[in-house]
Amino acid sequence: xxxxxxxxxxxxxxxxxxxxxxxxxxxxxxxxxxxxxxxxxxxxxxxxxxxxxxxxxxxxxxxxxxxxxxxxxxxxxxxxxxxxxxxxxxxxxxxxxxxxxxxxxxxxxxxxxxxxxxxxxxxxxxxxxxxxxxxxxxxxxxxxxxxxxxxxxxxxxxxxxxxxxxxxxxxxxxxxxxxxxxxxxxxxxxxxxxxxxxxxxxxxxxxxxxxxxxxxxxxxxxxxxxxxxxxxxxxxxxxxxxxxxxxxxxxxxxxxxxxxxxxxxxxxxxxxxxxxxxxxxxxxxxxxxxxxxxxxxxxxxxxxxxxxxxxxxxxxx
Numbered sequence: 001x002x003x004x005x006x007x008x009x010x011x012x013x014x015x016x017x018x019x020x021x022x023x024x025x026x027x028x029x030x031x032x033x034x035x036x037x038x039x040x041x042x043x044x045x046x047x048x049x050x051x052x053x054x055x056x057x058x059x060x061x062x063x064x065x066x067x068x069x070x071x072x073x074x075x076x077x078x079x080x081x082x083x084x085x086x087x088x089x090x091x092x093x094x095x096x097x098x099x100x101x102x103x104x105x106x107x108x109x110x111x112x113x114x115x116x117x118x119x120x121x122x123x124x125x126x127x128x129x130x131x132x133x134x135x136x137x138x139x140x141x142x143x144x145x146x147x148x149x150x151x152x153x154x155x156x157x158x159x160x161x162x163x164x165x166x167x168x169x170x171x172x173x174x175x176x177x178x179x180x181x182x183x184x185x186x187x188x189x190x191x192x193x194x195x196x197x198x199x200x201x202x203x204x205x206x207x208x209x210x211x212x213x214x215x216x217x218x219x220x221x222x223x224x225x226x227x228x229x230x231x232x233x234x235x236x237x238x239x240x241x242x243x244x245x246x247x248x249x250x251x252x253x254x255x256x257x258x259x260x261x262x263x264x265x266x267x268x269x270x271x272x273x274x275x276x277x278x279x280x281x282x283x284x285x286x287x288x289x290x291x292x293x294x295x296x297x298x299x300x301x302x303x304x305x306x307x308x309x310x311x312x313x314x315x316x317x
Contacts, residue, residue, distance in 0.1 A: 106132025
């Protein structure tokens, strides 16, 4: 029996009804994922089935890697479930991927997990998607196994994006390079980090630009490349324009630990230690670099704050 959790998004979910499903890690729930989900929903409606997606609690490479190398995540599980719920799916089955599951061939996975556990009757497959320990198996094999098991296997229609190849890996590359605008184009929304506000070294306050220092909830989530960003901050149900610096603070202490520091524009309250902070990244302002003096840095911060205001006003227009 597969170890999984079924997260239901609709209160009238009938567990006896067969499912139309797509399977994947769905990291980021980007525009390509959403396009596939729309096809799942349409096919489910035509067949009288429940539209669901099947995903994993953690990246399969993380579960099996001996070197502890894995792609940095675009979404936490909580973020992923929230985004999937917003698509109109009936449910999401989140599998616990372990060594036992990794040994299943594609046919065994289709029989033991898709058919017996989740009653999948129709499966949509992405253009380059593979599953099962038999890595040589592909779409034609899945169709053959599906006919034997009573699962119709269909290939998804390609997503036309005006030459922009949307994928989770492409989104990671944009973010690593600090190109949060192209990441936003892939995701269909701003990239987000969230976590707790922790105490910093108070250098920003001494310069007149106090910051909320973010410690992300998920250590495996990707942090955009070093630099200054225009972002929106959400804290205690309030939203603020924010100037965010990611890096090693070369002018102040040239520290060895990367920090994520958000100066909330127009915030005049007290310290925010322990509060939950969500940052949505819209545009990159500049690279992080070392200034000759604290005064030079202060002057640049004043310029950056004006640029951030203008950028975010432009986003709203």
